[in-house]
Amino acid sequence: MRAVVHDRYGPPEVLRVAEVERPVPKEGEVLVSVHASTVTRSDTGLRSAEYPFTRLITGIRRPKRTIAGWEFAGCVEDIGAAVTDFRVGDEVFGIEGGATAEYVAVRESGVIAQKPTGLTYEEAAAVPDGSLLALTCLRRASPLRGKSVLVYGAAGSIGTGAVQLLARHFEAEVSAVCDTKDVERVGSLGARDVLDRLREDFTKTGATYDVIFDAVGKHSFRRCRRSLKPRGIYISVDLGFMYHVPLVALTTRFLGSKRAKLGIGRYRKDDLLLIKELVDTGKYRPVIDRTYALDEIVEATRYVESGQKTGNVVLHVRASPEPYI
Ligand SMILES: NC(=O)c1ccc[n+]([C@@H]2O[C@H](COP(=O)([O-])OP(=O)(O)OC[C@H]3O[C@@H](n4cnc5c(N)ncnc54)[C@H](OP(=O)(O)O)[C@@H]3O)[C@@H](O)[C@H]2O)c1
DSSP: OEEEEOSSOSSGGGOEEEEOOOOOOOTTEEEEEEEEEEEOHHHHHHHHTSSGGGHHHHOSSSOSOOBOOOEEEEEEEEEOTTOOSOOTTOEEEEEOTTOSBSEEEEETTSSEEEOOTTSOHHHHHTSHHHHHHHHHHHGGGOOOTTOEEEEESTTSHHHHHHHHHHHHTSOOEEEEEEOGGGHHHHHTTTOSEEEETTTOOGGGSOOOEEEEEESSSOSOHHHHGGGEEEEEEEEESSOOGGGHHHHHHHHHHHSSSOEEEEOOOOOOHHHHHHHHHHHHTTSOOOOEEEEEEGGGHHHHHHHHHTTOOSSEEEEEOSSSOOOOO
16 A cells, blocks of 8 residues: 655655555454545654654654554445444544555544544544644633633644634633634634734733633743733643743642643544534534645645644545445
8 A cells, every 4th residue: 555654753855655565454443445634743743753752652763653644534444353333334534643544454442433424535634633632732721611712823723623612612702813814714713803913912912811722832821921811721732942831830830820731632532523523513624724645745744844834734645435335
């Protein structure tokens, strides 16, 4: 099968499309014929070993897993003997390491679910990463119902997920900050008001919020502090300059009424099922910026690394759905 592989850490150019062995599903696994995958910031961070400590998990000298990618949408091609929840021909989506390939084997109990019926494979592939990371990071400020929440970096993958989840799942009052080109799109996701970060600095408007969610890790707690209400919570998705966010989080546990927290995203099956339900009921929709062919992996990755994408970047893995009898 064709897959995007990288044998070493480095720039986008270490990625290439190669022929590799097709996985065989084990007892409790399903084999998914992948139609669409994505390039995420997690992919780029792990490939470049942006944070050197991630090598403790991914491989010290070279990557242990050579096939790239996490998000997938496709069709179940084969199932292991112990699989009960999926059948050959099911349309599925989810998260699994090594997903940017024509086939990926996924544990039935893993982060995989039936694809929302109203979405194409390309649209479905763009859902799990941003939505699940936003959901798990935002839970750190629960309960959120009726709270005023500002999302900074609202046009990114996590940001567009956060705005929709806050407005339509958590029932919070969302203010969003993004760049001029994304104001209209972000407004359509349920934000009560959208600030153009190139024209206005939200820390200087005098408005205060119960929660500030920095969905791109570009605004420090120190700069956001005055924009937080008493007992307000700041959450960042990033460790920050010199990894200071965990330290500030620890300090604010004991000093002052305003808290800083590090949002650590997690991928969980139960949450994917929740997101599927939100998509099926019209409360969540994928935001796609560009779609690339598998062979354009280097170009797609360079674009994602520019930090300028709106929502998600999709990879077209298989030309058209194969008929299943
Ligand atoms: N905590 C976790 O568990 C976890 C997991 C995965 C990833 N992450 C991190 O989460 C971050 C966001 O991921 P993502 O996939 O959502 O990113 P993304 O989609 O690449 O974010 C792109 C958006 O960021 C905005 N942006 C870029 N520079 C900005 C700046 N200086 N100020 C404000 N906005 C800026 C851009 O908006 P404009 O058009 O406004 O420039 C663009 O729309 C990444 O840093 C990633 O490493 C965290």
